[in-house]
Amino acid sequence: MKEIILIKNGEIVLKGLNRSSFEDVMIKNLRRSLKQFGSTEIKKAQSTIYIMPGEDFDLDRALERVKKVFGIAGFSRALECEKSIESIVTEGVPYLADVLSEVRTFKVEAKRADKRFPMKSPEIAAEMGGKLLEEYPHLKVDVKNPQLVVNVEIRDFGAYVHAGQIQGAGGMPTGTGGKAAILISGGIDSPVAAYMMAKRGIELTAIHFASPPYTSLRAEMKVKELLSKVAEFCGPIKMGIVPFTEIQEQISQNCPEEYFTLIMRRYMMKIANRLAEQNGCHALITGESVGQVASQTIHALAVTDAVCEMPVFRPCIGMDKEEIVSVSRKIDTFDISVQPYEDCCTVFTPKHPKTRPTISAVEEAETPLDHDKLIDEAIKNTRFEWIK
Amino acid sequence: MIHYLDNSATTPLCNEAIDRMTECMRGEFGNPSSLHLLGVKAEIRLQKCREEIANRLYCDKGEIYFTSCGSESNNTAIFGAVKAKRRDGKRIVTTAIEHPSVMRCMDELEKDGFEIIRLMPDQSGNIPVDEIKKAITTDTILVSMMAVNNETGVLLPIEEIKRAVRLSGSTALVHIDAVQGFGKIEINPQKIGADLLSVSAHKIHGPKGIAALYVKKGVRILPLIHGGGQEKGLRSGTESTLLAEGFAAAVTALPPTRVASEKAAALNQLLRDRLSQLGSVWINSPENAIPYILNFSVEGIRSETMLHHLENMEIFVSSGSACAKGEKSHVLKAMGLTDSLIDSAIRVSISRFTTEEDILALVGGIEDGINKLVRSKR
Numbered sequence: 001m002k003e004i005i006l007i008k009n010g011e012i013v014l015k016g017l018n019r020s021s022f023e024d025v026m027i028k029n030l031r032r033s034l035k036q037f038g039s040t041e042i043k044k045a046q047s048t049i050y051i052m053p054g055e056d057f058d059l060d061r062a063l064e065r066v067k068k069v070f071g072i073a074g075f076s077r078a079l080e081c082e083k084s085i086e087s088i089v090t091e092g093v094p095y096l097a098d099v100l101s102e103v104r105t106f107k108v109e110a111k112r113a114d115k116r117f118p119m120k121s122p123e124i125a126a127e128m129g130g131k132l133l134e135e136y137p138h139l140k141v142d143v144k145n146p147q148l149v150v151n152v153e154i155r156d157f158g159a160y161v162h163a164g165q166i167q168g169a170g171g172m173p174t175g176t177g178g179k180a181a182i183l184i185s186g187g188i189d190s191p192v193a194a195y196m197m198a199k200r201g202i203e204l205t206a207i208h209f210a211s212p213p214y215t216s217l218r219a220e221m222k223v224k225e226l227l228s229k230v231a232e233f234c235g236p237i238k239m240g241i242v243p244f245t246e247i248q249e250q251i252s253q254n255c256p257e258e259y260f261t262l263i264m265r266r267y268m269m270k271i272a273n274r275l276a277e278q279n280g281c282h283a284l285i286t287g288e289s290v291g292q293v294a295s296q297t298i299h300a301l302a303v304t305d306a307v308c309e310m311p312v313f314r315p316c317i318g319m320d321k322e323e324i325v326s327v328s329r330k331i332d333t334f335d336i337s338v339q340p341y342e343d344c345c346t347v348f349t350p351k352h353p354k355t356r357p358t359i360s361a362v363e364e365a366e367t368p369l370d371h372d373k374l375i376d377e378a379i380k381n382t383r384f385e386w387i388k
Numbered sequence: 389m390i391h392y393l394d395n396s397a398t399t400p401l402c403n404e405a406i407d408r409m410t411e412c413m414r415g416e417f418g419n420p421s422s423l424h425l426l427g428v429k430a431e432i433r434l435q436k437c438r439e440e441i442a443n444r445l446y447c448d449k450g451e452i453y454f455t456s457c458g459s460e461s462n463n464t465a466i467f468g469a470v471k472a473k474r475r476d477g478k479r480i481v482t483t484a485i486e487h488p489s490v491m492r493c494m495d496e497l498e499k500d501g502f503e504i505i506r507l508m509p510d511q512s513g514n515i516p517v518d519e520i521k522k523a524i525t526t527d528t529i530l531v532s533m534m535a536v537n538n539e540t541g542v543l544l545p546i547e548e549i550k551r552a553v554r555l556s557g558s559t560a561l562v563h564i565d566a567v568q569g570f571g572k573i574e575i576n577p578q579k580i581g582a583d584l585l586s587v588s589a590h591k592i593h594g595p596k597g598i599a600a601l602y603v604k605k606g607v608r609i610l611p612l613i614h615g616g617g618q619e620k621g622l623r624s625g626t627e628s629t630l631l632a633e634g635f636a637a638a639v640t641a642l643p644p645t646r647v648a649s650e651k652a653a654a655l656n657q658l659l660r661d662r663l664s665q666l667g668s669v670w671i672n673s674p675e676n677a678i679p680y681i682l683n684f685s686v687e688g689i690r691s692e693t694m695l696h697h698l699e700n701m702e703i704f705v706s707s708g709s710a711c712a713k714g715e716k717s718h719v720l721k722a723m724g725l726t727d728s729l730i731d732s733a734i735r736v737s738i739s740r741f742t743t744e745e746d747i748l749a750l751v752g753g754i755e756d757g758i759n760k761l762v763r764s765k766r
Contacts, residue, residue, distance in 0.1 A: 213696030213761070252762045341692070348762070 005051035010073035026173035037062040072168030078160040092161035105142035110152040174234040177201030180283040181276035189287030191333040196315035198234035209244040219341040227387040254368040294353035391746040396737035402593035404641040405634040437636035458567040459489035461586035461601040468609030477527030484722040512674040528560040535569035539719040541681025550581025594638030598631035652679040662751040685732040688763035
């Protein structure tokens with residue numbers, strides 16, 4: 001018995017002449033994510049991608065992995081047979097024993113892409129359905145509302161029998177949307193923002209600000225753990241760790257307290273902007289959501305944006321905390337995010353932060369600082385590593 | 389050179405434990421339950437270890453049961469006692485400053501309909517004796533209390549429990565969590581009147597992965613782990629001769645408590661004196677705390693910040709307890725400390741290997757932190 005994975009592309013099918021280049025990226029991503037499970041051959045035909053396992057391939061674990069590859073609308077685990085009705089029926093009927101034991105009603109849908117096959121689709125369906133009823137007497141046919149749809153597909157390379165489609169991760173293949181840098185703190189929102197943009201095909205670089213001894217190595221380990229969860233979807237992420245202690249101390253010693261967080265955010269943006277540029281990124285991503293905290297009012301966001309040259313994407317901007325939490329649970333980052341370690345945003349929090357700042361007032365407030373020197377120093381000492 | 393001042397979290401292995409475990413690892417590997425010679429040899433070793441531990445607890449070796457950790461000893465004692473005595477009543481008395489491995493058991497029992505009385509400490513952190521007497525009633529089935537609190541070092545009035553139980557006329561069992569006290573203060577279950585008592589190896593320079601539960605002869609509790617019937621049926625699972633050797637070696641190597649605690653008291657006094665000279669340091673441990681633990685707050689500097697600052701100087705302390713990993717201390721909260729003191733609390737815990745040099749390095753580190761670190765505004 002030979003099983004394969006049949007992959008149906010998502011939004012890519014809407015692309016015009018460049019569709020094939022999108023598909024090629026997706027195949028490359030699939031190859032990278034499935035390599036660990038053994039040898040495979042991956043090919044495409046008629047907007048379907050075929051994953052054909054080698055002898056040593058771990059199909060069960062690979063299927064779980066395919067669920068996390070962006071650009072896939074749905075996929076099926078299918079039995080491959082010869083293109084003859086005898087082969088389809090004799091191999092297909094026992095193949096379906098497990099899934100059919102869990103249902104009472106079914107129907108068969110047949111698709112004949114290869115028109116050289118001698119039987120028409122309804123004839124194939126009738127033949128298969130008849131044999132299934134004979135073999136599994138507990139079943140009834142229900143064409144309107146079946147519990148299970150058995151699919152028979154006659155395609156270029158062979159005939160396939162499967163029990164329906166499994167939902168994929170959706171979105172666009174990673175890498176087709178360009179490159180952007182996510183500012184990640186360790187909270188609930190930033191990993192969600194990273195995931196949402198990665199889902200649109202964006203390749204991620206991550207930037208994390210560390211302020212030892214105000215923040216711990218554990219906070220940094222937590223961020224790496226979060227990124228590796230996102231990397232399961234979008235592949236390895238390059239992470240830059242920016243030493244931020246000096247800047248935070250300077251701010252808290254020289255600037256008015258109510259502006260601490262705003263000035264800090266502006267520094268983060270300026271540094272992120274430069275690092276992003278150096279790493280070939282064309283946009284920044286943050287996990288901000290309007291009104292969540294004092295630095296996330298419209299006025300405050302305008303003040304932080306004023307120092308950025310690149311566009312800043314904030315996919316969580318209109319989401320409630322509840323909604324963000326539900327995505328974080330889905331991508332398995334929630335339990336990591338809620339570990340209680342100090343992060344760079346919680347240590348120097350002012351008692352009464354400005355919620356309606358103006359750009360001129362903030363610029364005034366930060367004049368005592370030697371911006372260029374502080375930023376150059378932080379960028380020079382940034383360490384990079386790859387998170388898988 | 390590192391200055392390890394977090395001995396209430398865990399301790400390094402003493403040489404005696406390393407030597408005996410190494411010897412054991414290279415020696416026989418038998419299962420103490422096997423009938424053949426290798427099994428017998430392992431059983432003899434195990435019984436000898438049990439005896440060494442029993443000696444230090446002034447009890448019979450038949451009263452010592454091996455478990456995998458202090459938490460398991462506490463769980464076994466509490467659930468085992470409740471299972472055995474659930475027909476006698478529904479009331480359990482404990483305190484609000486117990487270790488999580490006792491508190492969480494109580495939370496579970498509360499969900500099952502048991503009435504849990506959690507005694508609150510006074511402002512100094514002590515549990516008032518009168519409250520114990522009031523709390524224990526005829527239908528009380530279990531009293532569970534720690535001997536020494538792991539965060540402040542406060543001594544709990546455990547000797548008063550048995551008398552209060554007798555006065556109330558109840559048949560309640562008394563469980564003492566002596567994990568922090570063992571090796572530091574004299575622990576004699578019979579004298580205390582404990583029916584059940586937990587101790588653990590890794591707090592006294594033994595290995596992690598083994599602990600013991602004392603069960604007084606004649607007291608019946610029911611097991612949590614069922615299987616091959618090891619440890620007289622109370623704790624099934626093949627015993628680790630290796631870890632038992634390490635545990636026994638560490639126990640045997642313990643110096644007499646009085647000698648050790650005089651040395652600890654001198655170090656504690658030195659630390660208190662030097663800290664009080666720094667200003668902006670508040671001592672949270674009460675006067676009657678054991679000398680091995682000192683809890684204090686450095687005003688305006690968060691625990692984690694100070695901890696990481698010290699760690700850069702190779703000085704290791706704790707913010708609250710290691711088991712809570714950064715959550716707000718329930719013990720300091722129960723004592724009624726302000727949030728800002730709780731947020732800046734540091735726990736220093738010393739062992740018999742701590743030196744004056746370690747204490748002076750710590751004081752230097754704290755002073756440096758006070759001068760260098762930016763104070764938070766709360």
